[in-house]
Amino acid sequence: MLKKEYEIFAQFVKFPWQRFTFKEIKKLSGKKSEGYVYDALKRFVVSGSLKEEKAGNVVLYSLNVESLRTQSYAGFIAEYMAWNEEQIPYRDLEKIASKIPTDFYIFIITGSYAKNCQKKGSDIDIVIIVDDNTAPKRVYSELKYACEMNIPPIHLYVFKRSEMLAMLLDKKANYGTEIARNNLILSGGENYFRIMSEAMKNGFNG
Known part of the structure; x- marks a missing residue:
């Protein structure tokens, strides 16, 4: 994928539930060429990565998130x-990830930190989603000390896959919705989009 196409597709990745007009994608991606944006969107539609639908006189584009290829x-x-x-202390997070007692x-x-608006002394909020056969308490206990001793401190949340899904389906505002709206996914991206x-x-x- 060319960098220009990546910048267009990235808008759908950030908000997989959102439907965008051509003008919105052009503005969000920062591309000046209408022809390039139009051709890129068409290529994504043909490949099955995006869906195209009409709402009155407006064409809307959205992520074809049900597709395994798209996920x-x-x-x-x-x-x-x-x-x-640039703001993420990747080495610290690599150390935490190496202690996770499950492969999934x-x-x-x-x-x-996900918004890049952290201040000096801000905690790093991380969420680990595990499969339903893994006890979140076990994962939390394995990582708790390392997270607390890290500088800056790491605020850890651990959920089962089914718990994350339940939060997303709850009509009330909750942490699952916040995760969906503001996240940086370091690992497990494909499985995240399966949940979505x-x-x-x-x-x-959303």
Whole structure:
């Protein structure tokens, strides 16, 4: 994927439930050429990564999140974006990840570091989502000391996959919705978008 195309597709990765007009994508991606944006969107539609639909006289584009190919593709782009943020202390987070006592997990940064608005002394909020056969308390206890001793301190949350899905489907505002709206996904991007796909099928819209 060319860098220009990546910058267009990234808008859908950030907000997978959102439907965008051509003008919105052109503005968000910062591209000046209408022809280039139009052609890129068409290529994504043809490949099955995006969906195209009409609402009156307006054409809307959205992420085809139900597609396995799109889940993999979006997960890769999300991880690529997360690993290229200058404000993140990646070495500290690598050490935490190495202590996670399960092979299946999604590793997410949220809070002020994900927004790049952290202050001196701000905690790093991280969320680890594990499969339903893994006890979150076990993961939390394994990582708690290392998180507390890190500088800056790491504020740790651990959820089962089903718990994350339940939060997304809850109509009340909760931490799951906050995670969906503000995140940097360091690992497990494809599985994150599988959860999003299931949530969106059942009514989640951000």
